[in-house]
Amino acid sequence: MLTYQLKKAPGVPLYESLYQCIRADILSGRLAPGQKLPSKRALAANLEVSKITVEGAYAQLLSEGFITAREKVGYFVEALEAPPSPPSIPAQPEPEDSDYIDLTGGGPGKFPFSVWSRLQREVMLDYGESLLRPLPNQGYAPLRRAIAAHLGAFRGMNVAPENILIGAGTDFLYNLLIQLLGRDKIYAVEDPGYGKILKIYAASGAGCLAAPMDSLGVMPETLENAHVLHISPSHHFPTGQVMPTQRRLELLNWAARGDRWIIEDDYDSEFRFDARPLPALQSLDRAGRVIYMNTFSKSLAPSIRISYMVLPPALMARFQEKLGFYGCTVPSFEQYTLERFLSRGHFEKHINRMRKLYKNRRNRLVELLNSSPISDKITILEKDAGLHFLLRFDTEESDETLTERFWAAGIKIQPLSAYYHGPAPEEANHCLIVNYDRLSDENLEKLERRLELLVR
Amino acid sequence: MLTYQLKKAPGVPLYESLYQCIRADILSGRLAPGQKLPSKRALAANLEVSKITVEGAYAQLLSEGFITAREKVGYFVEALEAPPSPPSIPAQPEPEDSDYIDLTGGGPGKFPFSVWSRLQREVMLDYGESLLRPLPNQGYAPLRRAIAAHLGAFRGMNVAPENILIGAGTDFLYNLLIQLLGRDKIYAVEDPGYGKILKIYAASGAGCLAAPMDSLGVMPETLENAHVLHISPSHHFPTGQVMPTQRRLELLNWAARGDRWIIEDDYDSEFRFDARPLPALQSLDRAGRVIYMNTFSKSLAPSIRISYMVLPPALMARFQEKLGFYGCTVPSFEQYTLERFLSRGHFEKHINRMRKLYKNRRNRLVELLNSSPISDKITILEKDAGLHFLLRFDTEESDETLTERFWAAGIKIQPLSAYYHGPAPEEANHCLIVNYDRLSDENLEKLERRLELLVR
Numbered sequence: 001m002l003t004y005q006l007k008k009a010p011g012v013p014l015y016e017s018l019y020q021c022i023r024a025d026i027l028s029g030r031l032a033p034g035q036k037l038p039s040k041r042a043l044a045a046n047l048e049v050s051k052i053t054v055e056g057a058y059a060q061l062l063s064e065g066f067i068t069a070r071e072k073v074g075y076f077v078e079a080l081e082a083p084p085s086p087p088s089i090p091a092q093p094e095p096e097d098s099d100y101i102d103l104t105g106g107g108p109g110k111f112p113f114s115v116w117s118r119l120q121r122e123v124m125l126d127y128g129e130s131l132l133r134p135l136p137n138q139g140y141a142p143l144r145r146a147i148a149a150h151l152g153a154f155r156g157m158n159v160a161p162e163n164i165l166i167g168a169g170t171d172f173l174y175n176l177l178i179q180l181l182g183r184d185k186i187y188a189v190e191d192p193g194y195g196k197i198l199k200i201y202a203a204s205g206a207g208c209l210a211a212p213m214d215s216l217g218v219m220p221e222t223l224e225n226a227h228v229l230h231i232s233p234s235h236h237f238p239t240g241q242v243m244p245t246q247r248r249l250e251l252l253n254w255a256a257r258g259d260r261w262i263i264e265d266d267y268d269s270e271f272r273f274d275a276r277p278l279p280a281l282q283s284l285d286r287a288g289r290v291i292y293m294n295t296f297s298k299s300l301a302p303s304i305r306i307s308y309m310v311l312p313p314a315l316m317a318r319f320q321e322k323l324g325f326y327g328c329t330v331p332s333f334e335q336y337t338l339e340r341f342l343s344r345g346h347f348e349k350h351i352n353r354m355r356k357l358y359k360n361r362r363n364r365l366v367e368l369l370n371s372s373p374i375s376d377k378i379t380i381l382e383k384d385a386g387l388h389f390l391l392r393f394d395t396e397e398s399d400e401t402l403t404e405r406f407w408a409a410g411i412k413i414q415p416l417s418a419y420y421h422g423p424a425p426e427e428a429n430h431c432l433i434v435n436y437d438r439l440s441d442e443n444l445e446k447l448e449r450r451l452e453l454l455v456r
Numbered sequence: 457m458l459t460y461q462l463k464k465a466p467g468v469p470l471y472e473s474l475y476q477c478i479r480a481d482i483l484s485g486r487l488a489p490g491q492k493l494p495s496k497r498a499l500a501a502n503l504e505v506s507k508i509t510v511e512g513a514y515a516q517l518l519s520e521g522f523i524t525a526r527e528k529v530g531y532f533v534e535a536l537e538a539p540p541s542p543p544s545i546p547a548q549p550e551p552e553d554s555d556y557i558d559l560t561g562g563g564p565g566k567f568p569f570s571v572w573s574r575l576q577r578e579v580m581l582d583y584g585e586s587l588l589r590p591l592p593n594q595g596y597a598p599l600r601r602a603i604a605a606h607l608g609a610f611r612g613m614n615v616a617p618e619n620i621l622i623g624a625g626t627d628f629l630y631n632l633l634i635q636l637l638g639r640d641k642i643y644a645v646e647d648p649g650y651g652k653i654l655k656i657y658a659a660s661g662a663g664c665l666a667a668p669m670d671s672l673g674v675m676p677e678t679l680e681n682a683h684v685l686h687i688s689p690s691h692h693f694p695t696g697q698v699m700p701t702q703r704r705l706e707l708l709n710w711a712a713r714g715d716r717w718i719i720e721d722d723y724d725s726e727f728r729f730d731a732r733p734l735p736a737l738q739s740l741d742r743a744g745r746v747i748y749m750n751t752f753s754k755s756l757a758p759s760i761r762i763s764y765m766v767l768p769p770a771l772m773a774r775f776q777e778k779l780g781f782y783g784c785t786v787p788s789f790e791q792y793t794l795e796r797f798l799s800r801g802h803f804e805k806h807i808n809r810m811r812k813l814y815k816n817r818r819n820r821l822v823e824l825l826n827s828s829p830i831s832d833k834i835t836i837l838e839k840d841a842g843l844h845f846l847l848r849f850d851t852e853e854s855d856e857t858l859t860e861r862f863w864a865a866g867i868k869i870q871p872l873s874a875y876y877h878g879p880a881p882e883e884a885n886h887c888l889i890v891n892y893d894r895l896s897d898e899n900l901e902k903l904e905r906r907l908e909l910l911v912r
Contacts, residue, residue, distance in 0.1 A: 065700040065701040066701055078701075106590055111588055113584060117576070117580045121573060121577070124572075124573045124576075129567070131759055132757050132758065133759070134562055134759070168624035168628070168785040169624075169785050172628060172631075172785055175631050179659045179660060183661050199781050200781070203635045203778070203779060204660075205639050245522060245534075246521050246534070284483070301588050302588065303587055303588050303787055303788030303789060305624065305785055305787050325652050325655050326656075327761075328761075329624040329625050329627070329628055330624070331759055331762075331787065331790055332759035333760070334787055
């Protein structure tokens with residue numbers, strides 16, 4: 001006779017526990033195929049539960065095909081194909097925080113909480129149920145209009161909202177682009193550059209090419225085999241270079257010479273300090289070959305996963321035809337909130353505030369470095385734009401050793417050479433990349449002391 | 457002498473307008489390469505603006521390489537490669553609402569706004585700045601724990617939070633899976649089935665196979681060439697079939713016989729009415745071949761783009777190694793809020809409320825249909841589970857005509873035959889799919905009158 005200790009768990013009916021026990025025995029083989037189960041009354045008595053409990057369990061087992069009922073005879077264990085046996089694999093550990101001063105970047109550390117949450121409440125009250133209506137796959141139309149207006153005012157771009165596509169982060173947009181432009185194409189990225197981009201193109205099965213740069217940027221003559229070029233002309237990472245108009249036009253003509261595309265990654269153009277940012281490459285493009293891409297993760301908060309791209313009209317038409325079945329990946333609620341944040345001028349205010357903050361932080365950092373114990377060993381390069389600059393060391397040390405000494409002193413930092421897809425050229429050695437976007441005032445203080453550890 | 461009407465625009469400095477005019481003339485060729493620009497003083501006088509304005513414009517043009525300055529001589533237009541000329545392409549129209557009664561589905565129409573926004577405020581206050589910290593690429597750990605707990609309580613699944621991966625919608629997760637499992641594999645989907653899934657696999661360049669179904673589901677013997685099988689065993693769309701344990705075990709053994717995987721799409725398992733939902737296939741899988749997938753878009757709100765998958769430990773390890781560079785696509789803020797919504801029991805309450813609501817709606821709808829003018833022509837099939845059922849018509853009409861008559865009467869509805877990848881078998885004809893998840897009480901009233909239009 002079957003005997004189980006039926007444990008009473010909150011929210012779990014008793015018949016459920018009984019069902020689980022019998023099911024486990026059938027799957028384990030402890031109850032053999034064809035074996036007859038005790039009658040409901042007998043089992044109920046044996047387990048000291050009500051007959052209804054047993055009935056519930058049997059009914060469930062019946063409905064799932066674990067047992068069969070034979071009229072006037074009873075219940076029998078079904079002959080089930082035995083499930084395969086389990087493998088044993090270790091689990092993945094969780095990532096953890098640390099006490100490092102992080103100069104490897106990761107987006108802004110300030111966010112206009114009060115404004116944002118006020119807008120969230122408003123949106124919830126004003127739109128209610130309509131927040132549940134599915135949005136167009138390109139994203140909430142008023143948000144696209146607000147983005148177009150922003151691009152017009154801040155980047156001198158003339159963009160039609162219907163050519164904007166909103167997505168949950170640039171990684172996702174890259175994936176869409178590869179499906180749109182084709183995996184059979186060769187995607188060229190800047191060398192040095194942000195390695196993740198190449199990884200994403202590679203993971204999607206596209207051909208990849210690391211295009212070397214001169215002082216103006218990537219060189220058209222190295223791109224003859226490429227079909228798609230991914231660049232950040234307004235502020236290259238990690239060199240900080242700004243591409244002059246001449247080279248921009250050369251690249252536009254490279255693109256116009258074939259079925260070629262340029263992806264303009266404009267990720268931190270909001271943060272030029274000493275001059276107005278250069279106009280976007282997209283606003284020079286009259287052949288419809290430039291795909292403009294930007295994100296609010298850098299300018300607003302990394303935890304806000306809203307990026308967008310501006311497609312040339314022909315390409316947007318192709319997207320709707322080929323990939324129009326994809327739904328928009330950004331929650332409506334965030335899109336409605338961001339729309340208000342933009343159209344009511346909060347984003348502009350926020351950007352201006354951040355620009356001041358970053359400029360001060362950068363100046364304090366530069367000052368600190370120039371008066372630090374390592375001041376006589378360093379030169380600061382390309383510090384006029386964006387959220388990072390380069391630190392060139394007058395040293396014989398390898399970049400590995402140099403970087404390791406910083407980490408040992410509690411400073412997370414990366415060498416420029418690490419961003420080359422091949423071996424770095426001589427002039428790229430002995431350079432560290434200083435991202436100060438996440439550097440808090442508190443850490444700025446700490447940094448001074450930690451730099452002293454370096455020269456001990 | 458250059459002459460422009462400089463328009464004063466709010467927020468746009470005058471030098472900016474002047475810069476734009478000259479830049480346009482250089483790009484259009486109206487200002488020829490090598491041409492000398494007027495002196496700052498002369499141009500300022502001519503335009504009746506201050507010398508500083510002209511200086512600002514020239515400085516900007518210089519910094520962008522549009523002009524060059526020759527010591528003591530003046531400013532000259534640079535020789536720029538001419539940009540290519542524009543193509544003309546029509547823009548995309550916006551999708552629009554309508555007065556149709558929509559029986560094609562699209563997720564729940566009720567959402568617990570007050571609770572959700574209260575939790576949002578709490579989250580904002582309680583976590584503040586820490587909301588800005590980037591999350592693990594698998595998603596917010598406490599949310600994964602809450603999901604694991606939910607799966608344990610509602611689906612009898614034993615899931616480790618470290619094997620859960622959270623993403624912005626299932627479309628995105630499919631894209632990740634293809635990159636993880638390989639484009640060189642053949643992905644089998646259920647035929648009939650939700651066509652979008654096949655489209656996504658195809659768009660990502662994977663091999664595809666439409667697997668026919670018998671009354672138990674897809675048949676292992678038709679899957680010899682497939683490597684990945686995508687199914688919804690707990691409630692198949694559109695047939696509404698529930699896969700019995702026997703077939704589940706056969707498919708598990710199919711998967712274990714090679715380097716094969718089963719993607720279990722459990723999209724609306726929360727909504728079984730007359731019986732407890734069947735346990736997930738995943739909980740029968742001991743060989744680690746099942747990838748479980750579910751979404752909050754169906755159970756909570758389509759506008760909340762939070763889906764997740766449970767990977768077998770070995771596969772999660774592979775993901776972290778191969779694709780660990782992908783960031784999480786869901787905003788932290790939504791993840792924190794959903795975590796509270798789940799762990800404080802609001803989701804359970806919501807599901808129970810919705811289940812009641814859907815059950816009543818379904819009963820009213822069935823009643824309405826059975827007492828409607830078309831009652832003598834219809835049979836209702838598979839109405840015990842999920843958010844849709846089938847309406848079989850006793851008619852000679854083609855599905856096209858039948859469907860068109862519904863649309864003409866203001867009822868959006870799809871025929872079962874439309875979900876077959878090939879031609880539908882005889883028994884699948886004359887069946888319409890009734891999704892009632894978006895059917896409001898108001899529309900239920902309307903529906904009665906519109907059904908009368910059908911028999912006129």
